[in-house]
Amino acid sequence: MAHLKIQSVLETCLYVDDLEAAAHFYGQVLGLEEFSREAGKFVFYRLGEGMLLIFNPEASRGGAHDLPDHGASGVEHVAFAVEEEALDAWRTHLEGLGVAIELDHLWPHGRRSLYFRDPAGHSLELASKGLWS
Amino acid sequence: MAHLKIQSVLETCLYVDDLEAAAHFYGQVLGLEEFSREAGKFVFYRLGEGMLLIFNPEASRGGAHDLPDHGASGVEHVAFAVEEEALDAWRTHLEGLGVAIELDHLWPHGRRSLYFRDPAGHSLELASKGLWS
Numbered sequence: 698m699a700h701l702k703i704q705s706v707l708e709t710c711l712y713v714d715d716l717e718a719a720a721h722f723y724g725q726v727l728g729l730e731e732f733s734r735e736a737g738k739f740v741f742y743r744l745g746e747g748m749l750l751i752f753n754p755e756a757s758r759g760g761a762h763d764l765p766d767h768g769a770s771g772v773e774h775v776a777f778a779v780e781e782e783a784l785d786a787w788r789t790h791l792e793g794l795g796v797a798i799e800l801d802h803l804w805p806h807g808r809r810s811l812y813f814r815d816p817a818g819h820s821l822e823l824a825s826k827g828l829w830s
Numbered sequence: 831m832a833h834l835k836i837q838s839v840l841e842t843c844l845y846v847d848d849l850e851a852a853a854h855f856y857g858q859v860l861g862l863e864e865f866s867r868e869a870g871k872f873v874f875y876r877l878g879e880g881m882l883l884i885f886n887p888e889a890s891r892g893g894a895h896d897l898p899d900h901g902a903s904g905v906e907h908v909a910f911a912v913e914e915e916a917l918d919a920w921r922t923h924l925e926g927l928g929v930a931i932e933l934d935h936l937w938p939h940g941r942r943s944l945y946f947r948d949p950a951g952h953s954l955e956l957a958s959k960g961l962w963s
Contacts, residue, residue: 701861701916701923705878707957708909709842712902728834732962745838746878746911748962754904765932765945767953769845769904771887776841778879783834790834799898812898820900824840829865829881 707747712754712769713817716740719751722816726794727777744777774820776810781825784809804828840880845887845902846950849873852884855949859927860910877910907953909943914958917942937961 713719720740723729729742729749738756742749754768779787788798788811799820800812810824846852853873856862862875862882871889875882887901912920921931921944932953933945943957 701912701920703860703862703877703910703912703956704959705911706839706842706880706882706908707911707959707961708907708955709839710907712904712906727836729836743962744836746959747839747880748909749839750907752907757907758905764935765907765947765953767905767907769902769906771845771902771904772891772900773845773902773906774841774843774883774885774890774898774900775839776881777836778838778840779834779836787834802897814898820898822841823836826837826840826879828840829876 705746708750709747709775710750710752710767710769711773711775711815711817711819712752712757713815713819714753714755715816716751716753718816723749723751726791726796749775772818772820774822776822776824776828778826778828779823781809781827784811784823784825787811787823838879841883842880842908843883843885843900843902844906844908844948844950844952845885845890846948846952847886847888848949849884849886851949856882856884859924859929882908905951905953907955909955909957909961911959911961912956914942914960917944917956917958920944920956 732741732743734740758768760766802810865874867873891901893899935943
């Protein structure tokens with residue numbers, strides 16, 4: 698299966714009950730540019746070569762638009778890549794908007810991650826692209 | 831916040847109760863190269879510039895390694911980017927291994943997606959990078 702190679706993750710999904718709160722947080726606090734939104738159903742963001750898709754699981758479980766059904770509950774984790782030199786500014790920015798930094802973690806190899814929660818309680822992380830290299 | 835720009839998704843997570851079944855599926859069926867594994871806890875894959883992290887939620891909910899806790903249940907969705915010309919070969923490959931194609935979808939703009947399930951029931955999609963362009 699040499700020619701059958703998965704290149705990258707194209708869509709990463711989060712499930713939230715309150716899409717309005719999520720859209721405010723991901724748009725205004727994290728600064729993502731909205732790609733599309735359907736009230737009560739989803740809000741989508743383009744991120745690099747991929748997409749962050751945030752769904753109301755009540756809607757996606759129904760198999761919206763005749764697509765296969767999906768919908769999770771509980772606490773998910775997503776990490777986002779940022780410039781490592783911007784982590785201090787991110788911390789100041791988030792705290793200034795009332796977002797608590799749950800953990801400011803220094804990894805053994807010297808890289809650093811900021812952990813915080815979105816309004817749904819999902820665990821978000823900001824780290825440099827080099828975290829896994 | 832011009833300099834505070836999120837560049838991409840660095841970590842996409844799935845939660846499965848049976849890590850062995852997941853490792854077989856993502857490794858042998860989807861052909862991903864394992865990056866690291868801790869029995870009963872997680873299996874990680876590097877994918878392009880990001881990582882696919884598969885957790886046993888029982889373990890990750892405990893806040894393993896003193897990291898913030900997370901752990902979801904239900905059906906998640908992840909899409910992976912592949913070469914569009916390889917979709918026929920992917921379909922043959924998956925069906926040959928007994929993976930049912932739940933939907934072979936042609937989008938209005940002409941792009942195509944294959945949908946199927948992993949052993950945990952998560953909804954996976956193979957599509958070309960151009961799906962969202």
